[in-house]
Amino acid sequence: MEFFIANTVSGLAYAMLLFLMAAGLSIIFGLMKIMNLAHGSFFILAGYVAYTFSRSGMNFWLSMVLAVIVISIFALIIEKLFISRVHGSETDQVLLTVGLVFVLGDLALWIWGGNFLSIPVPAIFDFSLDFAGMTFPAYRLFVIAMGILFAFVLWYFEAKTRVGMIVRAGVDDMEMVSALGFNVKIIFSGVFIFGAALAAFGGVLSGPILGMYPMMEWEILVNSMIVVIIGGLGSWKGAFIASMIVGFVDIFGRIYMPTFAMAFIFILMVAILMVKPTGLFGRVES
Amino acid sequence: MIELKEVHSYYGHSHILHGVNLKVNKGQCVALLGRNGAGKTTTIHSIAGLVVPKEGAIAFKDKELIGKTPNHISKAGVGLVPQGRRVFSSLTVKENLLIAERKSTSSEKQWTIEEIYQLFPILKEREENMGNELSGGQQQMLAIGRALLLNPDFLLMDEPSEGLAPVIIEQIKNIILDVKKTGLSMLIVEQNIDLACCVADEVIILNKGEVVWQGLPNELLHNEELLKVHLGV
Numbered sequence A: 001m002e003f004f005i006a007n008t009v010s011g012l013a014y015a016m017l018l019f020l021m022a023a024g025l026s027i028i029f030g031l032m033k034i035m036n037l038a039h040g041s042f043f044i045l046a047g048y049v050a051y052t053f054s055r056s057g058m059n060f061w062l063s064m065v066l067a068v069i070v071i072s073i074f075a076l077i078i079e080k081l082f083i084s085r086v087h088g089s090e091t092d093q094v095l096l097t098v099g100l101v102f103v104l105g106d107l108a109l110w111i112w113g114g115n116f117l118s119i120p121v122p123a124i125f126d127f128s129l130d131f132a133g134m135t136f137p138a139y140r141l142f143v144i145a146m147g148i149l150f151a152f153v154l155w156y157f158e159a160k161t162r163v164g165m166i167v168r169a170g171v172d173d174m175e176m177v178s179a180l181g182f183n184v185k186i187i188f189s190g191v192f193i194f195g196a197a198l199a200a201f202g203g204v205l206s207g208p209i210l211g212m213y214p215m216m217e218w219e220i221l222v223n224s225m226i227v228v229i230i231g232g233l234g235s236w237k238g239a240f241i242a243s244m245i246v247g248f249v250d251i252f253g254r255i256y257m258p259t260f261a262m263a264f265i266f267i268l269m270v271a272i273l274m275v276k277p278t279g280l281f282g283r284v285e286s
Numbered sequence B: 001m002i003e004l005k006e007v008h009s010y011y012g013h014s015h016i017l018h019g020v021n022l023k024v025n026k027g028q029c030v031a032l033l034g035r036n037g038a039g040k041t042t043t044i045h046s047i048a049g050l051v052v053p054k055e056g057a058i059a060f061k062d063k064e065l066i067g068k069t070p071n072h073i074s075k076a077g078v079g080l081v082p083q084g085r086r087v088f089s090s091l092t093v094k095e096n097l098l099i100a101e102r103k104s105t106s107s108e109k110q111w112t113i114e115e116i117y118q119l120f121p122i123l124k125e126r127e128e129n130m131g132n133e134l135s136g137g138q139q140q141m142l143a144i145g146r147a148l149l150l151n152p153d154f155l156l157m158d159e160p161s162e163g164l165a166p167v168i169i170e171q172i173k174n175i176i177l178d179v180k181k182t183g184l185s186m187l188i189v190e191q192n193i194d195l196a197c198c199v200a201d202e203v204i205i206l207n208k209g210e211v212v213w214q215g216l217p218n219e220l221l222h223n224e225e226l227l228k229v230h231l232g233v
Helices: A002-032 A039-055 A060-081 A090-112 A138-160 A162-179 A184-206 A216-231 A236-256 A258-275 B040-048 B070-076 B093-098 B113-119 B121-125 B136-148 B166-181 B193-199 B217-221 B224-231
Strands: A128-131 A134-137 B002-011 B014-024 B029-033 B055-060 B078-081 B154-158 B185-189 B202-207 B210-215
Touching: A002 A039, A002 A134, A002 A138, A002 A162, A002 A184, A002 A216, A002 A236, A039 A060, A039 A090, A039 A184, A039 A216, A060 A184, A090 A216, A128 A138, A134 A138, A138 A162, A138 A184, A138 A236, A162 A184, A162 B070, A162 B093, A216 A236, A216 A258, A236 A258, B002 B040, B014 B029, B014 B040, B014 B055, B014 B185, B014 B210, B029 B040, B029 B193, B040 B055, B040 B070, B040 B078, B040 B154, B040 B185, B070 B078, B078 B136, B093 B113, B093 B136, B113 B121, B113 B136, B121 B136, B136 B154, B136 B166, B166 B185, B166 B193, B193 B217, B202 B217, B202 B224, B210 B217, B210 B224, B217 B224
Parallel strands: B029 B185, B029 B202, B078 B154, B154 B185
Antiparallel strands: A128 A134, B002 B014, B002 B055, B202 B210
16 A cells, blocks of 8 residues: 555656646647647756756756746747748648757757756755655655646636636637737747746756656657647646546556556557547547 | 728639729628629638738728738727637637727727627626537627627628528627617628628629629619529529
8 A cells, every 4th residue: 555655646746747748738739739749858958957057056946947947938939930930731840840859859968968867856855754654755745736736827827817718719719819809929929938838847847856868858758748649639637637647557557567558558548539539628620 | 991902812722802892981881792602701801811812902991901910900990700600619608708808999889798798688698608508699699799899990790690590690680780880880791682781781792703793782682683693593
């Protein structure tokens, strides 16, 4: 039982990191119809940037804020220079964003090298909690809390704000939103930056747990895409539920049948799509 | 109010509008009729900026609209009730109206959500329902209400009676007449000739992307050959 609970906490922490990554990916796809395969690069680059800041003597929190800002600005440049040119062409989007993954991966390799790097756990959470005879790393509990907090923030933003209302309408019919007088380019840029900032936040949070290493962007991207597909394209709620499913299957699969851990996730995805082809919270395009 | 001069529009390589000329004066309601594929919706889309004409000019309040994005055209004072309603299914009825609510400095009539609810009481009753939970007629009312809340100077309506039951069409007709009384200029694309001739001050017939006839509704209704040749009646 203790073993199960301890790994449940690890699974939840991993699930929340996946959620932060997948929520942005899903919202960007839902609104902009852009499949941004470079989203994983934002995640890992944020970890590297925060690592550099923390190595220069900054504390974890300042490093995190600065890394998120740097990646958000970087995402804006990527959106304006490249992404905005491939709207409406899925092939171009895939070729462009896969190319970006390779370029950014090599850039990271050049700057930070090929070794495993990790961000130190912030001092305030560098301890363990003992409860009912079990030990829980405080930082993992903090990551879980952050994931839940951001799920609440996303819910509030989507359901209770005018911007959220415009984004929901945009997922339904962006052309009509434009015909009501809203500037589509600004909405697209805003959502792209927001999604990248979420991924960057997740990337820094994951630094003390998963670390950073070459090709990590592909691993996190594949799992995030499975989350997006299971949850339903364009739905952050779907991303939240699906990230927990994938997080648990991944963690417990690695423990009990490590050779088949990845296969379990794909089998799960296929099974869900057979029952609900649009994913758990996805909608059929009208 | 608005004038199209020699407008040529394309969908990809298909040449749809072949030099359309039309004019809608302030406070006037013009109906655009024609068979399927005549270019009626393309004309509406060309004005709203959803299709960018390759040639010609569209002057609205003495400003050129061609080249402007749909949001700029909307802010300039052009409202759109699109074909197929296109209400936002993820938004409630109230949110569908709130998203459009905008004050206008030039429009004489300033619509509010309460006035829209007075015009369409059913929308008030169903304000917490999602957009896709409404019937076709209710969605049409919502689409009209949403466009009116932009407080436009000029309203484009694309087939407001499409797919509706006769009793609902009668309601929509009365609503258009009520809106017309406020002095709002309108261009209405319709397949329903009776509705179009009832609400319009002037009728224009399009055929293969060209204006082939223009006149008063009564002249059209009494011209059997015109009805037969261009509208298949």
